[in-house]
Amino acid sequence: MDDERIKVGHFVIIQRQKYTKLFRFNSLTAQTGLGKDQVKLKNIDGHPYSTTFKMVPNTEFGKRFIELEPCTDFSSLRESLNITESGTDNRNLVQDSDTQALKQDDIAKLRESGSSISEIVGTIIENSKTFTSKTEYSQEKYLKKKEKKYFDLLQIRRPTLRLIADIMYRQDPEKILGLRVDSLSQLIAFSNICATGNFLLYESGTNGLVPAALLNSIGANTEGKLLHLHQGNVPQKQALQALNLEQEHLDRCISVNIYSLLRQYYQGSGGGKRKLDEVIDDPTDPPPAKVSKTDDAATDVEMESIDTDKNDADVKNDENDAESKAKNGDKQPKWVFENERGCELLRENLDALIIVAKEHPITIVNALIQFVKPGRPVVIFNLSREILVETFIDLKSSNKVTGLKLSSNWLRNYQILPNRTHPDVNMNGNSGFILHGYIIR
Structure with missing residues (x-):
């Protein structure tokens, strides 16, 4: 099948021994660096995933350029050298x-x-x-x-959610909010993700890892949908694109700006600006007190920061809208249709609320919890336990959520070899905290 073969435009995982690297194979002239070597990737086109290639130096381009040739000989070094003599x-x-x-x-x-x-x-x-x-x-x-x-062999592997999560966590945990693969799996389990539900996600700062995980769990050719709320004009989708999903599968993720969606929802339902102000401050009003820039974004940033960003986003969207209309008549830009699709899901009510963000989640939860069906889960991830404790107290006193539980994972890797078993010495034991419960409003 074509899906089982490497094609130009696909993301691939390049693995050399235990080292893995995510790379987009965007043209036949593409090349990537491995240590001091530049590896030319044109020969991987059309080969099945998991094919092993031999790294052959190309003297025509210089010693640092490597060509790849398919390889089938995987005998161990000791066997190929035929070593029989050893000391006591x-x-x-x-x-x-x-x-x-x-x-x-x-x-x-x-x-x-x-x-x-x-x-x-x-x-x-x-x-x-x-x-x-x-x-x-x-x-x-x-x-x-x-x-x-x-070592002169490397393997081209199909990107999977686990491989992508491991690579992103190894490269820079801060870019995915320290979300390790075990915590990611717990997030999916607590959210009760399935193929027939519609799910509400607010995410910022994970390079698209969380929407990729949820959409991957929903699956292709299903009835499920994911409403992905974010800040700014463009959502982070690096991990989502790296999965090489079909367009039908990608269309199940509706990515919209959080304030733009809520504004259109309340104005369209007749509530107007007054109803919107009851949920979240309008950025067109006089701006609230700014959060100190010395404070950490993961501990003190409230929903006002989202509003301020959205105010800039509204201006940008208006400019894009005007430019689009000048070119295409009365044709609306894509984000308008995405907002309409998102509003339809909000009116139907959704099956779970998931929040993974740098901002303090209290204001976000209070703004979004009304769109989730009773008896459905609410799941919040944050690196700070103190922030989730505050959220726990707020939700407990509001009587909107029951069964609240704050948990964390402690994972330790072990090296397992004959007569040599021990845990890894250098590792990070903490991967954030998860607050989860069930809505009873």
Whole structure:
């Protein structure tokens, strides 16, 4: 099937040993950096996902340019070298510059000539005075070290939600609000995401990871929809685009600006500006007191910051609207139709409210909770426990939500090897907090 093969325009996962990288294969001339090497990707087009390629140096372009060739030989380094001799212990081994007769220039020439990893490591071993005296365990560690350094295979994998979440978290956790994959899975479970429901999400600051996770859980060719509320003119959709979803699947996500949607909803229902002011401050009124710029956005920013941003967004949208009408007559811009689709979902009432944002969630919850059916879940994620404690108290006193529970995940990775099992030493144990309950209004 075409969906099982790599095509120009797709996002792909490039994996070399344990290192993974998300990359958009946007043209046959595309290339990406791996360490000091520039890898040309034109030869991956049309191959099935999970194909393994051999990295072949191309001397025509210089030693730093690498061509890819499909590879089927995956024998281990020890098997290909046929090592049979080893020592009993390492007590008499002395490591100095004389133990290896091969120089760095000689090894560089081997790599430039296109020699395989087994040929390079085999030559290094032949010129080592101490390798055969090492124990089998020491030889295995030595081979793994050399294999990591001279490894010449990489795999092109299909992007999945777990891989994308792991890559984003490893690169910069702050860009996804510290949302680790285990907390993301808990968020989906508490929200009761299914193929037949309509869900309301307010998200900011996760590079589209949360809408991607929810839309992926809803699935394709279903009745479910996701109403994605955001700040500014353009939503963050990097993770959503990286999943390579079909257009029919992507159309199930309605991304609209939060204030623009609420304004159109209340004005369209006859409530007008007065009804809107009961829910959220109108940015056309005199601006409220600003939040101190020294305060952290994840602890003190209230809904007023959204309103201020939306005021600028309204001006920009008006300009885009005027320009669009000048070019296309009376044709409305896309965001107007998205707002109408969003208002239809709000009138039908939705099946869950999910909030993952830098802003303080109290004002956002109070503005959106009325659009969710009774008995449905409300789920709020934040890095700060104190913020969620305040939200807990507010919701508890309002009698709108029951079964409130504040939880956090503590995940620790373990290395599992024969006779060598231990937890990772350097890791972040905390991945934020989740407040969840059920609406009873």
